[in-house]
Amino acid sequence: MDYAVVVSNLTKRYGSLIAVDHISFKVKRGEFFGFLGPNGAGKTTTIRILTGILKPDEGAVSVMGYDMGRDKVKARQIMGIVPEMANVYIDLTVWQNLMFMGELYGVPKNLRQKRAEMLLRELDLHKKRNMKAKKLSKGMRQRLLLCMALLNDPEILFLDEPTVGLDVQSAHAIRRILRSLNEEKGVTIFLTTHNMEEADQLCDRIAIINHGKIAAIDTPEMLRRIMREIQCVEVSFNKPLSVKDLLGLPYVNEVRRVGRIFRLYTNSPFDLIEKIIDYGKRRNLKLTWLQVLAPKLEDVFLRITGDKN
Amino acid sequence: MRSYSGSFVLDQFRRAFAICKKDMRIYYFKGPVIIFGLLLPLFLFLAFSIGRELPLSFLIPGMLGMTLFFTSTSVVPVIAPWETRMRTFERLASAPVTVTTIIFGDILASAIFGLFISIILTAISLLVGVSMANLPIVLFSIILSSFCFSSLGALLSAPPSDTPATVMMLSSLIKFPLIFVSGIFIPLENMPLWGRIIAHLSPLTYFVDLVRASTQGISQLPPLLDLAALLAFTFSFFYIAVRLHERSVSQRI
Numbered sequence: 001m002d003y004a005v006v007v008s009n010l011t012k013r014y015g016s017l018i019a020v021d022h023i024s025f026k027v028k029r030g031e032f033f034g035f036l037g038p039n040g041a042g043k044t045t046t047i048r049i050l051t052g053i054l055k056p057d058e059g060a061v062s063v064m065g066y067d068m069g070r071d072k073v074k075a076r077q078i079m080g081i082v083p084e085m086a087n088v089y090i091d092l093t094v095w096q097n098l099m100f101m102g103e104l105y106g107v108p109k110n111l112r113q114k115r116a117e118m119l120l121r122e123l124d125l126h127k128k129r130n131m132k133a134k135k136l137s138k139g140m141r142q143r144l145l146l147c148m149a150l151l152n153d154p155e156i157l158f159l160d161e162p163t164v165g166l167d168v169q170s171a172h173a174i175r176r177i178l179r180s181l182n183e184e185k186g187v188t189i190f191l192t193t194h195n196m197e198e199a200d201q202l203c204d205r206i207a208i209i210n211h212g213k214i215a216a217i218d219t220p221e222m223l224r225r226i227m228r229e230i231q232c233v234e235v236s237f238n239k240p241l242s243v244k245d246l247l248g249l250p251y252v253n254e255v256r257r258v259g260r261i262f263r264l265y266t267n268s269p270f271d272l273i274e275k276i277i278d279y280g281k282r283r284n285l286k287l288t289w290l291q292v293l294a295p296k297l298e299d300v301f302l303r304i305t306g307d308k309n
Numbered sequence: 310m311r312s313y314s315g316s317f318v319l320d321q322f323r324r325a326f327a328i329c330k331k332d333m334r335i336y337y338f339k340g341p342v343i344i345f346g347l348l349l350p351l352f353l354f355l356a357f358s359i360g361r362e363l364p365l366s367f368l369i370p371g372m373l374g375m376t377l378f379f380t381s382t383s384v385v386p387v388i389a390p391w392e393t394r395m396r397t398f399e400r401l402a403s404a405p406v407t408v409t410t411i412i413f414g415d416i417l418a419s420a421i422f423g424l425f426i427s428i429i430l431t432a433i434s435l436l437v438g439v440s441m442a443n444l445p446i447v448l449f450s451i452i453l454s455s456f457c458f459s460s461l462g463a464l465l466s467a468p469p470s471d472t473p474a475t476v477m478m479l480s481s482l483i484k485f486p487l488i489f490v491s492g493i494f495i496p497l498e499n500m501p502l503w504g505r506i507i508a509h510l511s512p513l514t515y516f517v518d519l520v521r522a523s524t525q526g527i528s529q530l531p532p533l534l535d536l537a538a539l540l541a542f543t544f545s546f547f548y549i550a551v552r553l554h555e556r557s558v559s560q561r562i
Contacts, residue, residue: 073317074405083403086399088400089335089397090395091335100331104324104401104404106320
């Protein structure tokens with residue numbers, strides 16, 4: 001199997017804090033790989049090591065066959081990178097930003113001009129090409145960063161939270177471009193995000209990192225199966241009940257009490273709702289609250305780490 | 310798909326030039342560069358020269374030295390903290406360039422700024438009748454010293470601060486004492502022994518000595534030794550600057 005990214009036993013420490021803790025995984029060529037985790041889980045540290053910005057304390061990384069310890073400049077030549085919280089040069093125009101990036105990647109003048117024109121049209125920035133970047137909105141700047149990352153026609157693209165805080169239009173434009181790059185041009189994409197829905201829509205496989213460790217790697221479908229097991233129905237009645245009373249209901253896996261509300265964890269929320277209504281009628285109880293909660297990423301983490309422990 | 314091709318060194322040099330062009334566009338007109346690079350040496354010179362009957366042949370080497378020193382060290386210390394603050398550094402550092410290339414590009418931009426202003430000053434000096442016995446040596450020493458002082462500026466910008474004012478303050482702490490011990494205001498021959506020993510630790514001393522040899526025919530050291538010292542300072546500053554910046558990358562992102 002030909003791999004785009006091979007990570008072996010990667011570890012990064014900041015003093016006594018282990019930001020990335022002996023992680024290993026592989027990304028196939030042409031794969032759209034999602035790297036999910038909450039803030040502080042180790043996503044950005046990992047992507048910075050993969051792109052050669054940070055040196056690991058232990059372990060090895062190879063990207064497109066290049067060892068990132070020895071050949072990081074060569075590897076970066078075929079990478080496109082959109083770092084988290086990065087900014088464009090606000091004192092330069094949109095066009096100057098792109099030309100500078102083209103020169104940094106050694107793209108010949110004619111080619112970089114042609115590609116810049118094409119990318120600006122594709123990401124709806126062409127009319128702003130002579131505008132100073134300081135006048136662009138956050139969404140436009142992020143689109144410009146993506147243009148800059150694509151100017152060298154990369155074989156692999158690393159994106160760290162590219163759609164955080166963006167307007168719907170910009171986020172949609174970025175997702176559309178990423179999907180087409182992956183499907184039509186076979187570009188390998190490594191995307192970090194804490195947006196489960198985004199990863200679900202785009203990624204072939206997803207790794208979940210938590211406290212510096214890989215908690216799960218699987219297809220979105222398999223991860224959704226885990227999510228189905230931890231769906232829950234919130235319910236409360238007009239009379240006091242105990243956790244024990246509700247634990248006996250069919251389809252209930254677990255019951256937790258949050259104030260006056262009970263959270264009933266289940267694989268079949270809609271079947272459970274019918275049983276809850278029957279239960280209320282039989283005991284002459286009136287429902288005062290009923291809501292189906294979609295599982296959060298945090299719930300998935302808790303489930304995955306809980307199962308492993 | 311394009312892979313890395315051609316001579317690595319030549320390719321990196323081209324990319325350093327791209328970084329230099331970017332720096333010239335962005336940083337030449339920043340406030341700290343104008344204040345610390347142009348206005349400060351001008352005011353210092355005026356404060357020193359006005360009301361004193363000093364010959365132009367004595368004043369010009371000092372003026373030239375001070376201008377070249379302040380202009381060449383004014384651009385590069387602004388770049389690193391500014392890029393850290395504006396969050397452009399990570400994008401730059403993740404491009405296919407080495408830290409050496411980035412620092413060389415920044416030094417090039419700073420040196421060109423110093424060169425440009427100093428060449429204008431040299432031309433004005435010649436126009437007002439100051440004779441320079443060995444103009445090629447003066448010009449060569451201006452070029453070499455602009456790189457030497459810019460490299461010193463790069464070294465001074467190594468602390469991973471995101472506040473240009475902090476770096477400028479730190480660099481002023483180093484730069485001002487050097488101005489006073491380098492034979493600009495007090496000729497080396499009038500200094501006590503300990504002063505002359507300290508003076509030889511400053512690269513500016515060798516530049517002023519070279520120019521003074523050309524304008525006044527007086528020098529403390531042979532020109533070749535002055536040039537060798539400037540060359541040694543340039544390589545040392547550049548090497549240390551690159552090593553320190555390599556260590557501070559992780560703290561700038």
